[in-house]
Amino acid sequence: xxxxxxxxxxxxxxxxxxxxxxxxxxxxxxxxxxxxxxxxxxxxxxxxxxxxxxxxxxxxxxxxxxxxxxxxxxxxxxxxxxxxxxxxxxxxxxxxxxxxxxxxxxxxxxxxxxxxxxxxxxxxxxxxxxxxxxxxxxxxxxxxxxxxxxxxxxxxxxxxxxxxxxxxxxxxxxxxxxxxxxxxxxxxxxxxxxxxxxxxxxxxxxxxxxxxxxxxxxxxxxxxxxxxxxxxxxxxxxxxxxxxxxxxxxxxxxxxxxxxxxxxxxxxxxxxxxxxxxxxxxxxxxxxxxxxxxxxxxxxxxxxxxxxxxxxxxxxxxxxxxxxxxxxxxxxxxxxxxxxxxxxxxxxxxxxxxx
Amino acid sequence: xxxxxxxxxxxxxxxxxxxxxxxxxxxxxxxxxxxxxxxxxxxxxxxxxxxxxxxxxxxxxxxxxxxxxxxxxxxxxxxxxxxxxxxxxxxxxxxxxxxxxxxxxxxxxxxxxxxxxxxxxxxxxxxxxxxxxxxxxxxxxxxxxxxxxxxxxxxxxxxxxxxxxxxxxxxxxxxxxxxxxxxxxxxxxxxxxxxxxxxxxxxxxxxxxxxxxxxxxxxxxxxxxxxxxxxxxxxxxxxxxxxxxxxxxxxxxxxxxxxxxxxxxxxxxxxxxxxxxxxxxxxxxxxxxxxxxxxxxxxxxxxxxxxxxxxxxxxxxxxxxxxxxxxxxxxxxxxxxxxxxxxxxxxxxxxxxxx
Numbered sequence: 001x002x003x004x005x006x007x008x009x010x011x012x013x014x015x016x017x018x019x020x021x022x023x024x025x026x027x028x029x030x031x032x033x034x035x036x037x038x039x040x041x042x043x044x045x046x047x048x049x050x051x052x053x054x055x056x057x058x059x060x061x062x063x064x065x066x067x068x069x070x071x072x073x074x075x076x077x078x079x080x081x082x083x084x085x086x087x088x089x090x091x092x093x094x095x096x097x098x099x100x101x102x103x104x105x106x107x108x109x110x111x112x113x114x115x116x117x118x119x120x121x122x123x124x125x126x127x128x129x130x131x132x133x134x135x136x137x138x139x140x141x142x143x144x145x146x147x148x149x150x151x152x153x154x155x156x157x158x159x160x161x162x163x164x165x166x167x168x169x170x171x172x173x174x175x176x177x178x179x180x181x182x183x184x185x186x187x188x189x190x191x192x193x194x195x196x197x198x199x200x201x202x203x204x205x206x207x208x209x210x211x212x213x214x215x216x217x218x219x220x221x222x223x224x225x226x227x228x229x230x231x232x233x234x235x236x237x238x239x240x241x242x243x244x245x246x247x248x249x250x251x252x253x254x255x256x257x258x259x260x261x262x263x264x265x266x267x268x269x270x271x272x273x274x275x276x277x278x279x280x281x282x283x284x285x286x287x288x289x290x291x292x293x294x295x296x297x298x299x300x301x302x303x304x305x306x307x308x309x310x311x312x313x314x315x316x317x318x319x320x321x322x323x324x325x326x327x328x329x330x331x332x333x334x335x336x337x338x339x340x341x342x343x344x345x346x347x348x349x350x351x352x353x354x355x
Numbered sequence: 356x357x358x359x360x361x362x363x364x365x366x367x368x369x370x371x372x373x374x375x376x377x378x379x380x381x382x383x384x385x386x387x388x389x390x391x392x393x394x395x396x397x398x399x400x401x402x403x404x405x406x407x408x409x410x411x412x413x414x415x416x417x418x419x420x421x422x423x424x425x426x427x428x429x430x431x432x433x434x435x436x437x438x439x440x441x442x443x444x445x446x447x448x449x450x451x452x453x454x455x456x457x458x459x460x461x462x463x464x465x466x467x468x469x470x471x472x473x474x475x476x477x478x479x480x481x482x483x484x485x486x487x488x489x490x491x492x493x494x495x496x497x498x499x500x501x502x503x504x505x506x507x508x509x510x511x512x513x514x515x516x517x518x519x520x521x522x523x524x525x526x527x528x529x530x531x532x533x534x535x536x537x538x539x540x541x542x543x544x545x546x547x548x549x550x551x552x553x554x555x556x557x558x559x560x561x562x563x564x565x566x567x568x569x570x571x572x573x574x575x576x577x578x579x580x581x582x583x584x585x586x587x588x589x590x591x592x593x594x595x596x597x598x599x600x601x602x603x604x605x606x607x608x609x610x611x612x613x614x615x616x617x618x619x620x621x622x623x624x625x626x627x628x629x630x631x632x633x634x635x636x637x638x639x640x641x642x643x644x645x646x647x648x649x650x651x652x653x654x655x656x657x658x659x660x661x662x663x664x665x666x667x668x669x670x671x672x673x674x675x676x677x678x679x680x681x682x683x684x685x686x687x688x689x690x691x692x693x694x695x696x697x698x699x700x701x702x703x704x705x706x707x708x709x710x
Contacts, residue, residue: 019668297698310681311709313374313698316688317675326665329684333671343652343668354666 002105002204003054004131006046007095010039010059010067010113011085015344015355016273016337019328020305023355028113029066031307032271033280033289039113043071045120049109049127056098057113058082058091061236081233083240088199089251090243093212093219094236097227100205107131108208110201116280118267130202130262133163133170140211140256141202142173143264144195150185153272155197155249157261173259176249195263197249199270202262208252215255219243274321274330274337278303292324301334328354357460357559358409359486361401362450365394365414365422365468366440370699370710371628371692374683375660378710383414383468384421386662387626388635388644394468398426400475404464404482411453412468413437413446416591436588438595443554444606445598448567448574449591452582455560462486463563465556471635473622485557485617488518488525495566495611496557497528498619499550505540508627510552510604512616528614531604550618552604554625557617563607570610574598629676629685629692633658647679656689683709 010028017027028039036044039057047055052073059067061081068079080094092110099106109127117123130141144157160172176197180188188194213220222239229235244251253259271277278301283289286300292307296314304322306312312324319334332340348355365383372382383394391399394412402410407428414422416436423434435449447465454461464482472478485496499512515527531552535543543549568575577594584590599606608614626632633656638644641655647662651669659677661667667679674689687695703710 019666295698295701297694311374311683311702311706313683313685313687313702315686315694315698316691317686320672320686322686324684328666328668329679330668331670331672331675331677331686332668336671339652339670343650343670346650347666347668351666 002103002107002135004050005095005099005103005106005108005205006043006049006055007092007099007108007110008039008042008046008055008057008071008113009088009091009110010057010063011082011091012112012114013060013085016340017323018340018344018347018355019325019330020323024062025066026063026114027271029063029070031291031305033116033277033291033303035291037070038116038271039067039070042111042113042115043073045117045123046109046111046127047073049124049131054106056080056095058095059113060085061233081236083237086240086243086245088248089212089216089246090219090223090240092201092248093209093223094227094240096203096205096208096212097220097223100209100224101227104204104206106205107134107202108205110203112199112270114271115198115200116269116271116277118280122266123264126262126264126266127200127202129169133260133262134202134204134207137163137260138204138207138258140208140253140259141170142253142259142261143198143200143202144261145198145264145268147189147194147196150182150189151196152179152182152185154270155179156185156188156194157197159193159195159261159263163260169262171261171263173253173261176254195261196268198264198268200264201248207258211256211258212252216244216246216251219251274303274323274332274340275334278321278334303334357462357490358458359405360450360454360458360461360463360560361398361404361410362447362454362463362465363394363397363401363410363412363426363468364443364446364465365412365418366437366446367467367469368415368440371695372632373695373699373702373710374680374685375678379417380421381418381469382626384418384425386646386660388471388632388646388658390646392425393471393626394422394425397466397468397470398428400472400478401464401466401482402428404479404486409461411435411450413450414468415440416588436591438592441595441598441600443603444567444571444601445574445578445595447556447603448564448578449582449595451560451563451567452575452578455564455579456582459559459561461560462489462557463560465558467554467625469626470553470555471624471626471632473635477621478619481617481619481621482555482557484524488615488617489557489559489562492518492615493559493562493613495563495608495614496525497608497614497616498553498555498557499616500553500619500623502544502549502551505537505544506551507534507537507540509625510534511540511543511549512552514548514550514616514618518615524617526616526618528608528616531609550616551623553619553623555619556603562613566611566613567607571599571601571606574606629658629678629687629695630689633676633689658689 156177158174160174294306300318511532513529515529649661655673
């Protein structure tokens with residue numbers, strides 16, 4: 001029988017997690033809201049679906065070594081380096097083509113490396129349900145997060161009919177929706193038919209590539225060619241940059257009429273900012289999450305990341321995010337971490353070494 | 356004519372300025388609320404009264420080199436190292452004996468190294484008035500700060516009669532008062548006859564030693580002996596620890612009936628805590644005082660000391676004291692910096708290297 005192949009997309013860059021994230025150390029390599037990196041936790045979460053021997057990581061070529069350090073269980077040959085980022089469609093197409101060589105009917109479970117999941121068992125149960133649908137229907141399965149707030153920062157999936165009476169947990173997809181305005185998001189939340197687009201997917205390697213070849217035939221054939229190359233690194237270096245930079249949602253899911261959605265009830269976050277990270281876990285009754293070497297006296301609702309080996313001492317403060325690194329410390333009022341971006345832009349001009 | 360000899364008492368230790376102050380780097384060597392250390396600023400403030408060639412520093416023997424770095428203008432031989440701290444009476448007695456050898460009628464202007472003065476010209480004018488009184492009256496002159504609040508953390512001087520109608524700025528001293536309770540401090544403030552005891556003094560070397568010899572004859576003779584020793588360092592090593600540890604207030608001023616007070620109208624602080632430091636100066640209209648490498652967006656009433664060469668980035672925070680050093684960062688709510696002491700006590704047990 002075909003196997004399950006976890007595909008971890010670890011190509012993100014992003015400056016929203018400055019000062020911990022830098023141009024040479026993006027978010028997925030950070031221990032945000034925990035002791036291990038988001039990438040390491042993503043691996044541990046998906047490996048039990050099959051085996052690390054069937055898992056793949058796609059990351060920027062300069063981060064291949066770091067990814068191997070964070071996920072030593074994965075065979076080194078299955079950590080793929082993109083010479084440049086080309087969004088999710090080429091990334092997944094390449095992974096599908098690599099799997100297809102040996103297990104064409106193998107099912108890819110595709111997940112970003114930098115998300116947070118509250119319930120790992122629940123996560124895997126939902127993934128296995130998605131794998132089942134992908135196999136039975138030869139379809140493209142996306143996972144929709146049951147929304148808990150009228151978020152305007154996410155795309156939404158509008159669910160269509162259930163597959164059948166016995167399978168209420170899987171639905172057809174009526175349509176994909178761009179990030180809504182606040183009023184629309186509130187309607188979505190009240191209506192109960194809209195789900196957050198998680199960016200997590202399940203599909204057979206061959207089914208995906210066939211669907212892709214209808215919409216982007218060059219991308220499908222080029223990825224198959226690079227996957228079969230003897231010298232993969234050179235092949236990617238020569239060919240990857242020429243692929244169309246496009247998301248898998250635009251490239252494949254939206255034009256396809258073979259898409260299903262499995263609702264995901266597990267707690268989920270795309271950890272888009274320090275504020276989002278601070279919401280994920282509490283470490284003490286006062287609502288603080290204190291990581292690393294932190295000494296706190298009478299503090300409340302403080303997220304403090306003291307994992308740089310220095311000491312953070314906090315007295316009588318509240319509603320702060322504090323992030324300490326070797327050469328910079330950020331202190332930001334909770335609720336305002338989106339302003340980190342403008343600060344980093346300022347720094348790029350004045351002190352680029354620290355960005 | 357006899358000269359003026361600035362005497363800078365730099366023997367303090369103190370942990371209230373952790374993490375900037377450590378056991379090997381006390382407060383007077385810190386650039387609290389400014390770009391230069393309190394010691395350096397004290398030197399620059401008193402040198403114009405005479406010359407650095409007539410100035411003396413008394414500090415702990417392990418800090419002699421650091422004091423020389425902070426006050427390179429002073430002849431190295433005039434930086435005196437105490438093998439152990441013995442409070443202010445032996446410190447001043449030794450300095451008086453050293454001055455007395457060459458200029459017995461020379462007037463000592465004695466000042467702690469770790470105070471903040473708001474008006475340097477005004478300060479020197481008041482000092483010169485004190486020197487005048489010390490010379491004319493052959494008396495012991497103390498400087499009383501005009502109180503601006505019912506402080507319970509200071510000793511008070513109750514002023515007696517003016518010396519004469521033409522000299523209203525100098526008064527006799529009726530009595531010295533211990534730190535009062537709040538109600539008493541409020542009475543003092545309302546009554547207008549009480550002043551804060553600044554710990555700043557002026558007197559002739561010979562007059563001081565004569566007065567001391569009435570109350571502590573051994574201390575006077577022993578200090579004279581050590582001052583005349585050819586090998587001063589060995590003499591201090593052998594004899595200093597045996598001196599009575601006592602303040603000059605208890606040892607000399609309180610028992611003497613030859614004490615005068617000159618009211619000091621300049622802005623003054625003994626900089627007893629980070630909160631006190633944060634009150635001294637504003638660097639911007641939002642009430643922030645930002646020292647060193649600090650990037651602040653929309654912050655208010657923040658004292659941030661980023662003089663460790665790292666970067667402090669602050670967004671949307673208010674009423675904080677932030678102090679960054681090589682191996683530790685303190686973040687404390689303004690008004691609560693007295694709690695730094697208990698934190699340092701905790702650290703002494705868990706991580707003594709950082710205290």
